[in-house]
Amino acid sequence: MHLPDPCGPLSEGVVRALRAAPDGPHPVPQARAMGDVIDPLTDRDFQLALWILYELHYRGFDGVPDDAEWDPLLIVSRAGLERTMEHAVRALVGERFESDSLGHLGDDPAQRVVTALIRMTVAEGPSQVSTFLQRRAGRKEFCEYLAERAVYHLRESDPQSFVLPRIGGPAKVALAELQYDEYGGGRPDRLHQALFADALESLEMPTDLASYLPGASGATLASVNVMSLFALNRRLRGAAMGHLAAFEATSSLPCDRILQGARRLGLPEAVQDYYDEHVEADAVHEQLAIRNICGSLVSEEPELADDVLFGAMACLAVDGLAGDTLLRRWSQRRSGTAAEDHRAARAAG
Amino acid sequence: MSARRVTVQDCPGGPLLIRGADEVVAADGTVAEATRPVVAVCRCGRSARLPWCDASHRAKRRSNRDD
Numbered sequence: 001m002h003l004p005d006p007c008g009p010l011s012e013g014v015v016r017a018l019r020a021a022p023d024g025p026h027p028v029p030q031a032r033a034m035g036d037v038i039d040p041l042t043d044r045d046f047q048l049a050l051w052i053l054y055e056l057h058y059r060g061f062d063g064v065p066d067d068a069e070w071d072p073l074l075i076v077s078r079a080g081l082e083r084t085m086e087h088a089v090r091a092l093v094g095e096r097f098e099s100d101s102l103g104h105l106g107d108d109p110a111q112r113v114v115t116a117l118i119r120m121t122v123a124e125g126p127s128q129v130s131t132f133l134q135r136r137a138g139r140k141e142f143c144e145y146l147a148e149r150a151v152y153h154l155r156e157s158d159p160q161s162f163v164l165p166r167i168g169g170p171a172k173v174a175l176a177e178l179q180y181d182e183y184g185g186g187r188p189d190r191l192h193q194a195l196f197a198d199a200l201e202s203l204e205m206p207t208d209l210a211s212y213l214p215g216a217s218g219a220t221l222a223s224v225n226v227m228s229l230f231a232l233n234r235r236l237r238g239a240a241m242g243h244l245a246a247f248e249a250t251s252s253l254p255c256d257r258i259l260q261g262a263r264r265l266g267l268p269e270a271v272q273d274y275y276d277e278h279v280e281a282d283a284v285h286e287q288l289a290i291r292n293i294c295g296s297l298v299s300e301e302p303e304l305a306d307d308v309l310f311g312a313m314a315c316l317a318v319d320g321l322a323g324d325t326l327l328r329r330w331s332q333r334r335s336g337t338a339a340e341d342h343r344a345a346r347a348a349g
Numbered sequence: 350m351s352a353r354r355v356t357v358q359d360c361p362g363g364p365l366l367i368r369g370a371d372e373v374v375a376a377d378g379t380v381a382e383a384t385r386p387v388v389a390v391c392r393c394g395r396s397a398r399l400p401w402c403d404a405s406h407r408a409k410r411r412s413n414r415d416d
Binding site: 118121122177180181185249252253256279280281282283284286287288291292 | 358360362363364366385386387388389397398401402403404405407408
């Protein structure tokens with residue numbers, strides 16, 4: 001993948017550092033600028049800078065040496081961005097959820113965590129984005145949704161794989177079981193990332209992630225970065241698994257709605273197949289993630305209970321922001337179009 | 350006798366998780382083939398994809414609570 005085009009001083013600093021000669025002195029991305037960031041979770045420059053630094057741990061960039069991954073100066077930059085990111089996520093969670101849901105876990109924290117995860121994700125209800133795609137979206141809006149989600153789905157489940165060596169016992173076994181299914185259950189053609197690429201290809205959309213970065217909103221990048229934040233920091237392994245549980249438990253019903261939208265619009269079989277696969281798969285994953293992963297993890301490490309719940313709330317809150325951004329874009333355009341139609345009608349009349 | 354282990358896990362308020370199943374036979378004899386290593390079999394009867402769970406039990410809880 002080529003290095004993405006920066007979109008502000010933070011991402012510019014990171015890109016400049018990565019383009020510098022590997023052996024020569026290179027500039028450390030300045031934490032300027034950080035003071036200018038008002039809302040890190042929707043600030044595209046902030047999120048892109050962090051995304052680029054995280055990408056060094058996944059697949060890297062053309063022309064950037066692989067050992068940039070552990071370049072101490074880049075790690076220092078990443079840690080600075082991560083502190084701001086984590087702080088912002090905690091603040092958002094604090095605004096959206098009452099603090100009682102975190103406290104008083106009682107004698108059986110595992111059971112309490114399982115119950116809290118089920119309650120929290122049921123209360124969330126169907127996402128407005130999925131209802132819009134089911135009932136109202138046109139083909140263009142549907143494709144925009146796929147393009148926005150591509151930065152995650154083309155790497156689906158990869159962040160959580162970093163957690164496998166960081167947990168043990170039944171939770172590790174259950175995570176491996178879930179990931180095996182995400183990674184195609186032994187069949188390369190059923191790799192979920194590949195199913196999503198097939199869906200894009202069937203619509204004659206590009207299948208490389210780099211094509212979708214320029215269009216991805218800050219909030220969408222944040223929804224991906226929060227997974228890397230949790231998965232790449234062992235301290236936050238509980239949050240990583242809570243995030244996974246909330247993600248899986250709020251997936252089946254929306255995927256079914258999106259599938260109905262794809263059918264309504266007569267989109268190709270590969271698009272329907274992707275969402276069809278996720279209805280049944282995520283109904284299984286919901287149980288695995290809540291009970292077998294989070295429940296077992298908290299049985300083994302009860303001190304992680306709060307982190308698990310924090311991770312789940314972070315998923316719901318940050319994904320909610322990304323969904324709101326998309327809905328706002330669609331509704332502004334629709335009302336803009338409606339106003340234009342109205343003006344045109346008046347002019348014609 | 351098969352050496353393979355088949356296990357059933359109870360998920361209260363949700364489906365049964367079955368590991369190692371080959372097929373689920375409905376009352377009318379319809380056979381659903383299990384194509385993934387762990388399958389979730391619906392118990393609330395609300396699934397649109399019987400015998401498999403499609404998480405519709407969540408919608409049920411929600412509507413019950415909203416009543």
